[in-house]
Amino acid sequence: MSKFRELLRLAKDRYARAKVTVNPASKRALAQQAEEYSKEAEELQGGRSVVQAAFPKPAPKIGQ
Numbered sequence: 001m002s003k004f005r006e007l008l009r010l011a012k013d014r015y016a017r018a019k020v021t022v023n024p025a026s027k028r029a030l031a032q033q034a035e036e037y038s039k040e041a042e043e044l045q046g047g048r049s050v051v052q053a054a055f056p057k058p059a060p061k062i063g064q
Helices: 003-020 024-046
Strands: none
Touching: 003 024
């Protein structure tokens, strides 16, 4: 598994744990960890180019 995907998985896990945690201090700590993992993943992705496919627009119909 790539480091990028691993960081996203860790961030998602921490956000999920923070959501169900009752203790406010633990909730903040988990949310902060998740944010750090997300930022690190964004930094890794920053060096990559993203290719996005676009569907062509439909041609206008004659007579309508």
